[in-house]
Amino acid sequence: MKKGRALGIPFLFFLLFLVSTAGLGAGEKEGPWPGVDGTVVKKFAKEQGREARPPVINTDQGDLLLFLFLLAGAVGGFAAGYYWRRLISEKSLKLNKESQR
Amino acid sequence: MKITRAICYLSLLLLIEWQLAVSSARAMHISEGLLPFPWAVAWSLAALPFLAYGLYRLKRMAAVDLSLKPLVGLLAAFVFIISCMPVPVPTAGTCSHPCGTGLSAILIGPGISFLIAFAALLIQALFLAHGGLSTLGANVIAMGIMGSLAGYFTFRLLRIFRVNLGVAGFLAGLLADWATYAATAIVLTLGIRGEDPFLPLLLKILIAFIPTQLPLGILEGAMTAGMVILLHKKRPDLLVKMRVLKASEVSA
Numbered sequence: 001m002k003k004g005r006a007l008g009i010p011f012l013f014f015l016l017f018l019v020s021t022a023g024l025g026a027g028e029k030e031g032p033w034p035g036v037d038g039t040v041v042k043k044f045a046k047e048q049g050r051e052a053r054p055p056v057i058n059t060d061q062g063d064l065l066l067f068l069f070l071l072a073g074a075v076g077g078f079a080a081g082y083y084w085r086r087l088i089s090e091k092s093l094k095l096n097k098e099s100q101r
Numbered sequence: 102m103k104i105t106r107a108i109c110y111l112s113l114l115l116l117i118e119w120q121l122a123v124s125s126a127r128a129m130h131i132s133e134g135l136l137p138f139p140w141a142v143a144w145s146l147a148a149l150p151f152l153a154y155g156l157y158r159l160k161r162m163a164a165v166d167l168s169l170k171p172l173v174g175l176l177a178a179f180v181f182i183i184s185c186m187p188v189p190v191p192t193a194g195t196c197s198h199p200c201g202t203g204l205s206a207i208l209i210g211p212g213i214s215f216l217i218a219f220a221a222l223l224i225q226a227l228f229l230a231h232g233g234l235s236t237l238g239a240n241v242i243a244m245g246i247m248g249s250l251a252g253y254f255t256f257r258l259l260r261i262f263r264v265n266l267g268v269a270g271f272l273a274g275l276l277a278d279w280a281t282y283a284a285t286a287i288v289l290t291l292g293i294r295g296e297d298p299f300l301p302l303l304l305k306i307l308i309a310f311i312p313t314q315l316p317l318g319i320l321e322g323a324m325t326a327g328m329v330i331l332l333h334k335k336r337p338d339l340l341v342k343m344r345v346l347k348a349s350e351v352s353a
Contacts, residue, residue, distance in 0.1 A: 048293040053134030083175035
């Protein structure tokens with residue numbers, strides 16, 4: 001009980017701190033859940049007179065960016081799973097076989 | 102057993118895809134054109150020696166031990182995925198992403214971690230409208246170099262004082278994340294301040310990062326600690342090989 005309270009009180013203060021600082025980063029919000037690039041990076045750059053240019057290869061057009069993010073997620077997820085398996089499962093199998101010999 | 106494993110992989114893949122797809126590319130990297138040309142060139146030149154060191158380390162490692170290739174592959178995929186994954190922070194109502202460079206620096210060393218971050222940032226700048234080619238050097242300095250160095254040295258320092266593996270991993274991940282955003286704030290301030298004084302603008306940017314990055318740093322710390330502990334359980338030999346642990350600590 002004492003341990004729970006000792007952890008709970010700092011956690012409560014931490015939550016209060018987070019909620020109270022929530023407005024600090026928010027400038028002109030573009031809608032719900034904006035990225036910190038909009039609320040911080042681009043906001044301060046704009047205030048100082050600098051605007052972002054479109055990317056060299058502008059994929060932010062219609063659903064193209066969504067497609068590319070899904071593709072990146074699929075390829076990245078597959079690569080992570082593949083190497084994790086090579087690193088963990090295949091090594092364990094190898095070790096098991098060696099120990100059986 | 103095979104079906105369960107396949108379902109696990111598929112669920113993980115779908116979760117990653119959903120996370121990437123729910124928000125468009127709105128996260129932290131400094132966007133194309135935000136930095137004046139001289140600053141963009143200066144940061145790119147500053148990043149070059151670190152990347153050359155990374156290449157040297159990778160070549161040396163490949164010449165000595167090819168069995169670490171899967172670890173490099175895993176970390177590259179991990180850094181790429183999570184550094185373009187916008188995570189919603191409910192207390193701030195905004196999104197941002199972890200970096201992953203703290204973990205990669207702990208496991209594979211800071212040199213190769215610089216290279217991994219460079220590759221991830223380059224692909225994001227080219228195809229995902231995330232960051233920019235002119236600001237690539239600045240983003241590599243912030244996420245790749247500062248994140249990796251902060252994570253690596255925090256972890257090593259804490260382990261010298263025999264701090265528990267999980268705690269050291271947590272603090273390394275946390276500080277790697279915060280160092281990345283502190284470096285981003287410095288790079289941005291230097292680039293955009295014009296004639297304005299440096300410190301007041303830097304403070305304003307740093308304070309604006311706090312509501313999102315404070316909890317996100319904690320999340321990154323927890324992820325880093327979890328991964329280090331998991332590898333300690335599954336492949337302690339690998340951690341010994343990478344000098345994360347001493348052989349005596351594993352056998353004890």
